[in-house]
Amino acid sequence: MIPLSWFLILSAGLFSIGLFGVLSRKNAIAILLGVELMLNAVNINLVSFWRYGNIADMAGQVFAIIVFAVAAAEVAVGLALVISVYRQRRTVIADDLDMMKW
């Protein structure tokens, strides 16, 4: 059977890739894409821990459901922000949004 470690390593890798995307992409929407990858990695972790743990305890799946909801909410608000910023500043390059500079 599939050992737990495979799932976990997979999710770690997906997470790292998502992290890379968040940290290195210029476009703000691409950053949000990276965030989605990270959230999915987390979900994989949660569900595999449910499956490889006490199946009767639905906490893993519930947590994953909540993460879905949160991810959706976050994407909605984030993209709304990006669009609003794009309207103001005509740019979605993250490095151009540096008004909090010193």
Added chain:
Amino acid sequence: MNGTQLVFLGVGAVILISALLVVTTRNLIHAALWLIVTLFGVAILYALLNAGFLAVVQVVIYIGAIAILFIFAVMLTRKELRDRGPQLNPAWWLSAIVAALTFGGLVWMLQGWSGLTRSAGEIPPGFDAVGALGNALIAPNAFVLPFEVASVLLLAALIGAVYVAFTRK
């Protein structure tokens, strides 16, 4: 190596490669599409993990809503249809190192954990995963509160997104 493992490896490869492509393609539409592929792979993984409900929810919500939303957003925010120039910011190598370190750190920490090589437990026959999930979500001594809070969160996000993106004429 039985069939499940092979399926897993294939799906895992698909997930990782498409994720890499998500974070590296120039064309954002392509990135969004690659994201959809990644999400599909994750859905299959859920199915492998006997979380069928979650697999379906994944497809419906993530791919059907979120990825579409991404495509909308990309389309609403592009000056031209094709992006030019590098998509990675100048310090991408540092981010790569950080990501690599993160991965390495996570893996290394997992190695010290004894339960790593656990194998999946048997699912008892007649186990209604969906029903149990539903019960867990609304049982007062289970997770009804996070459920309600999540719905409030969605409401807030809804209002917030509308408000933020609202244009006044």
Added chain:
Amino acid sequence: MTTETLIWLIPLPPLLAFFLIILLTNRNKTLSHTIALGAVLAAWVGAMVVFVRALGIQELANEPFASAVKWIPTADTWLKVGVLVDPLAAIGLFFVAWTVLMIFVYSVGYHNFGQPPGDHDVPGLPPHGAMIECGGHKHMVPSVEPMYSRFFAFISLFAFGMFTLVISDNLLTLFVGWEIMGLCSYLLIGFWYAKPSARDAGVKAFMTTRVGDVFMLLGIAFVYSATGTLSFHEIFEPQVLHTLASVPTPILGLSAAGLIGLLLFIGTIGKSAQFPLHVWLPDAMEGPTPVSAMIHAATMVSAGVFMVVRIFPLLSLDPRTMAVVGFVGAFTALFAATIAVAQNDIKRVLAYSTISQLGYMIAALGAGAYVAAAFHLVTHAFFKALLFLGSGSVIHGMEHGVLHTGKHTDAQDMFNMGGLRRKMPITYWTFLIGGLALSGFPLVTAGFWSKDEILASTFGGHMAVFVTLAIAAFLTAFYTMRQITLTFLGDPRTDAAAHAQESVWTMTLPLVVLSVFAVGIGWVGIPAHFPGIGGIVPNWFHHFAGSMLGELHEVEFNWIPLATSLVVALGGLLVGWLAYRNVKSPAQDALQIPILKHKWYIDEIYSALLIKPSIWIAETLVYQIMDKGLIDGFLHLFGKGTAAIGSGLRNIIDKPVINGFFGDGTANAVQGVGRNLRPMQTGRIQQYMVVSLLIMLVLAGLAYFMLMKV
């Protein structure tokens, strides 16, 4: 009222007059002189009543009118002050009251009361005359003194001082009266304060008498510490005197009595202008003539002699002190007489004459001739006051002539006078009487009797004093006749003298009154053994004054002093008249010897020896060198040092370390850190995330390894 109360009241009217005039009536001349004259008249009445009552008391010396009050508490006892009228004080009251009254009356006329104010008169300068018009004809007349009331205030205060001195029964109030008179002397000599010579003369008088007063105060202190009292009758107790005479002092081998006597006598040297403190009296002639008469003839200088007479019981205990007294007196008598023969100013002659006559009295006291000295004190007061007032009248007459002619002639120079006997008869006759009295003209002048008594007392026991006094008597007669000849006899030598005029009645009446005394007062002291008229009238004065010393033997009669006295008096008068009746100018005067004219250069010696060094010490040594140089220099150094320390600290510690290092340094450091850290905040979220993740990873790794190690 009782005599004692009356005695207390005698000095008060003049004091009250002083305050009233100064505070209230200064502007009103009539009211001022009325108050002053009324006051001195009241004092005169009081003095006369006391005198008459005193005459009626038998044994006044043993039962004097005395009254004392407790004044200063001193440990167990009180210092008492009070009044005492014994024979000496009674005599003093008599002559002081008369002379002071006459001088007050004289002052009214002298300061030209009733005349118009002057054209250019300013207070502080003598009046210069006013131009008046009468019947279309303009001429200058003498003008009234602008500071008229002030004069009367000052002489009233002076009268208070003299009365206080005469009636006091202790050294303290005597000294108070002494000093008040010293003050008034200063004020009155410098009466015309806008004249620099008058100012300087006032200061000189005060300073010189001060020298004497310091020693006198030492004497008083010594008396107090030795006997515990200052009252005369307590000091002159035989027991106390005996103690004082036997206690030796470390100074010159004198006994306590001798030292006290000497110290007190030095006060008299100053006050009565004896050598060497005589220098102030001639300069004091800068004051108005009534001042010269009162202060420097009749009263203040007499006060010095009066005091010596008072303390005679103490003084006579030590023969060495008596010798000093006698020497000083005799020397001064001769010394001053030699100067008087060469003076041309009418008042200067009289000033030196006063010094000489006071020397007579002091010499007599030094020789033990108590009664003779007291007698001469009284007669001298009268005829010297008469002479001074007469000279004032002469000067007034001359000034009248000066105003008339309009020329600037010195109205006081005898060589500008002459022939005034016709122009000013009353003045002439009274001045002549005074001059004869001064010379000792036999029988009909008071001066003869007192001078003869002195010569008789010193003959035999103190021959050196006798001879000196005899020579001085000759010179006295000589310069007196010189003065009279040059002033009154002959013909006028200047237009001013030709136009001189007799003075008003307020000036001539006192002259007449005083001349009566100058003639008659001697007859109360005719010695019993005098050939011819002796014994007809009892020698009242001898008994009265002599009772002060207990039983006093009448002086043995001897022909030689009488003959000497007659010869020197008459001879001097004759020689003086012969020598000067044809002298018209100073060039013809053989006695204009420079050393005599310049007063034996005593003033110059004092100036070089004492005045200039004192000024040098004050100006240069103490002020320039010590005060400005040393002390100020030290202070400046101190100030500069402190300033240097301050700025040093500031530049070395404050600015670089505290401001620089701590203050600006930390600020700059913080700024630098901030400036260098600021670029970290790029505003780019991805950079923030990368950095924070890196750090988190590092920290997590470190924490993990730490935990692993533990």
